[in-house]
Amino acid sequence: MKIHHLLMLMAVAGSASEATAQCNATANSCCGKTDAYIKLYDHHGKHPRINSITYPGNANNLDMYNSIYGHGAVIENPWMAYRVYMDNRQSLDLYVKQTPKTELDVTGFYTTPEQMAEGYGCDVLWAGKSVAAGSFRGWDGKTPLTIDSVASRTQNVIDRKTITVHDEGWKYNGHDIDMTQKYSVCGNSRDLDVEITLEGYKDNDIFCTGIQKLEMNNQGFIKPEGYAASWGENIPDKNHPELVEGVGLGIIVAPENIVKTLEDDLNYLVLVRPDKEGKIRYKVIATGSREKDGVKSYKEWSKYISDRYNKK
Numbered sequence: 001m002k003i004h005h006l007l008m009l010m011a012v013a014g015s016a017s018e019a020t021a022q023c024n025a026t027a028n029s030c031c032g033k034t035d036a037y038i039k040l041y042d043h044h045g046k047h048p049r050i051n052s053i054t055y056p057g058n059a060n061n062l063d064m065y066n067s068i069y070g071h072g073a074v075i076e077n078p079w080m081a082y083r084v085y086m087d088n089r090q091s092l093d094l095y096v097k098q099t100p101k102t103e104l105d106v107t108g109f110y111t112t113p114e115q116m117a118e119g120y121g122c123d124v125l126w127a128g129k130s131v132a133a134g135s136f137r138g139w140d141g142k143t144p145l146t147i148d149s150v151a152s153r154t155q156n157v158i159d160r161k162t163i164t165v166h167d168e169g170w171k172y173n174g175h176d177i178d179m180t181q182k183y184s185v186c187g188n189s190r191d192l193d194v195e196i197t198l199e200g201y202k203d204n205d206i207f208c209t210g211i212q213k214l215e216m217n218n219q220g221f222i223k224p225e226g227y228a229a230s231w232g233e234n235i236p237d238k239n240h241p242e243l244v245e246g247v248g249l250g251i252i253v254a255p256e257n258i259v260k261t262l263e264d265d266l267n268y269l270v271l272v273r274p275d276k277e278g279k280i281r282y283k284v285i286a287t288g289s290r291e292k293d294g295v296k297s298y299k300e301w302s303k304y305i306s307d308r309y310n311k312k
Helices: 002-013 015-025 061-067 113-117 298-310
Strands: 035-039 052-056 072-076 080-085 092-096 137-139 152-159 162-172 175-184 192-199 207-212 216-222 227-234 245-253 258-263 267-272 279-288
Touching: 035 152, 035 162, 072 152, 072 162, 080 175, 080 279, 092 245, 092 279, 207 227, 207 245, 207 279, 216 258, 216 267, 216 298, 227 267, 227 298, 245 267, 245 298, 267 279, 279 298
Parallel strands: none
Antiparallel strands: 035 072, 052 152, 072 080, 080 092, 137 207, 152 162, 162 175, 175 192, 192 279, 207 267, 216 227, 227 245, 245 279, 258 267
């Protein structure tokens, strides 16, 4: 058991730094296949890229959300892309591609029917009130908590493979926490590596992450060892009910961060606490039926996630 946990620590706990190391080692062949950006919303349609944006803690959630094109920072590898909403949810939303390439600078999560016919991917997830695809949350003992009361919120583009979200002065359990969420990708992997760094937390502070249950025909599992998979269908754009997307979600949490696993009506959840360095690490893995050469069944997907966890 100790050897297995050590292997998982190597595979998951160091994932964010390992992803960076892998990308730096193969910059031309790997990281040219990734991209990350923040674009300001512009009614002229220019949507200029910026490197960082900060809002005061009393900023209106909807104002922040709508001020950024795509509603938050975007990061992509050849198979999929994620955006992190710039509001109190800071949810991870998912975009799946038909064929491996970088394309978000073209579609921006808003794929047109013409682009879809040309082979571009699209937004595939309806998150609702769930934790979506590995979003980080607080925990009140019963339900996940959004990041509601902060002194300021910042999103940064570090490079083409890394973005961060920084919450200064998050009021949590009666004290202030400074939190940085780091999201990393690499051009030779479909994984999203997540590293949460917390300062000012107390020993009894518990947090959570996880993956959502799909709104139609969901199948899935969560294991006490801190990994989970879900598979099913949903309608990501309620204005287009004819566009039903098949989605597979997975998560693998570093063993030293795991407190407990559970599920509710919406999610498969892992309760977590920081390690001795104040960090929480996990991988988010995803697929979609839109992928031409992707997984096509729950049986395949559940085996894939289980094999990833047990990989030696």
